[in-house]
Each structure stands twice: as C-alpha cells, then as structure tokens.
Amino acid sequence: MRVRVFKSFAKFFAARAIARRAVRRGELGVLRHDRPDSLFPSEVPSIGRLGMGDRVLAELDQDGFAFALDPSDVPVFNRREQKMPRLRHLIDVVLHDGVICLRKRFRRPPPRMESGSSMLWHSLLGLGFYQTVAASHRLRGLPCVAAVRKVDWPSRTVYMDYIRGDDLRHQVSQVSPDGKPVHDLDLFADPALSSLTDDERDQREIEIFSRTFGDRFGKDIRESILAINDRGVALMDVKLGNIIVGEKTGKVYWVDLERSELESFPDWDASLQEQRRHLDRWFNLGLASAAR
Secondary structure (H helix, E strand, C coil), X not given: CHHHHHHHHHHHHXXXXXXXXHHHCCCCCCCCCCCCCECCHHHCHHHHHHCCCCEEEEEEXXXXXXXXXXXXXXXXXXXXXXXXXXXXXXXXXXXXXXXXXXXXXXCCCCCCCCCCCXXXXXXXXXXXXXHHHHHHHHCCCCCCXXXXXXXXXXXXXXXXXXXXXXXXXXXXXXXXXXXXCCCHHHHHCXXXXXXXXXXXXXXXXXXXXXXXHCCCCHHHHHHHHHHHHHCCEECCCCCHHHEEEECCCCCEEECCCCCCEECCCCCHHHHHHHHHHHHHHHHCCCHHHHHC
16 A cells, blocks of 8 residues: 555656646647537537637536537537446536637545545545546547647646547447447446446446447557657547547547556556556557567
8 A cells, every 4th residue: 555655646746747837838739729529619509699708518427418508509518318427537518718628627535535545545636637638638649549738736636638439438328239228327227237346347348349340440540649748648548439430520539538648657667558558458459468
C-alpha cells in the first residue's frame, strides 16, 4: 500500500507540474476549432433562439447518453428517455466562449470510500484532473484525441472538444445479436445480466463487438494508439465507451484521459505493456506480442 501511495504522489507532482506549465504558457487547446465532427452552434436550435451566451445545453448520464435541457434541442442530443445517474464526475455539454464543449467536473471521493485505498488518494490529490490536463498537453494537435480547451483550477474542471457521434459501446448495443442490452441502466434491470461480474460484462461486450464489427475499427484504433504512445502517453482505461466514432467522418476519437500514464511517471514501460494487453484483449491488435 505504501508503494502505491508513494507512486500516486510521484504522479501527482509530475502531472501537476506539466499541467500548470502548459496553462501558464497557453499551450492547451486545439489548433483549430472547426474539426469535422464538432457540433456547431448553428446546429443547436436553442442557440438560435437564446443567443450565444455561456450555458449548459445537455447533461451526460452514467452510460454516456446526453439529455438536453431545452426541449427544442432534444432531437440533437437525446438517444433514450431514461437517465442513469452519474456515479462519479459530472459531465455536461456546454456552450462556452462561442464553442460547444464537453465540461467535466472532477468530484471529491465519496464518503464511504475506504481510507486506505489507492483510489482515495487518487481522488483526494485530484490526480485524474491533473493527468487529463498533462496528457492533453502532450497530445495537443493529434486528430484522434478530444483536446482540453480550458482549465478551471479551483473547481477541478476541464472544457474539452465535444465530438458528435456514438461511442463503440452505443454502437454495440444497437446490433447486439442476442437482443440483450449492454448499458448499465439496462443490465441492472435484467436478472441474469445484473449478476455478472465486471470482467464477465466486459468479456460479453468484447465478444459482441468482435462478432458484429470484426476488424472494422482495428486499423484506426491501432494507428491512433501508436500515435498517442509516441507522444509519451499510455491510455490505461481501455473500453468501448471511451472511443467515439465521429458522426460525419467515421473516424475514431479517444475521449477519456483521466487514467493516462505519462512517460515521466514511475514504471512507464510496465504501464505501456499493460495498456497493450488491454488493447489486445478488447480489439485483438497484437500490440503486446509485437512489442517483445
């Protein structure tokens, strides 16, 4: 436990230094504001009626579905009727400085979290917040990553690109061959599926993805992750829900950098290899064996 806590502090100081330096030098944000899969203000009905002032347009639930605040925006954002409450951080789609962004507010740990757990230290230090900002700085300009545009330090909030499209988990849910659900809200309502362990649920998603999509996204995912690794970032939270397929281009985007490992962190080589094993499990890319 002491080793994990020590490593958490080492990561915290390294990520915070990178993040603060990037903000101080103005080295965050995208190089262009008109990515092909961005959502533009002209496409949101309420903006035409209410103007360009900063406000929340929609809230994202635990399953990644958006729910519009203004009824006129429902056709743009909503994909289902029932909302699954978020368990950790708060994520909204907002209009900010004339650009539609995804706003992620990093919350403090829940009161019942065990005092000795490494996740508690991770949350108390705000490590996920600093890792997101530091990794975004290293990946600035890469077209396969949702970039951070702005940071609010006191509230631990980041404003990121909003990419219009479905994540791979949403796509799998639409073509599940046995007609069974994959999202948390629906799994909890199914007596058989609600009893599955996290690993069993993941394996079920992996098998459905492999049967329905095969190698369709493999090349893009492989190229994107190699480009990310070349910048000294490893993405440890590998899962279908963290990859969005752009609605207009069909390109893949990685959207969650909270658990990123950086080349300057302890055990970089081990982290890189662990990331490759996760990718091989989910997408059968052969990265771990190719690296040996």
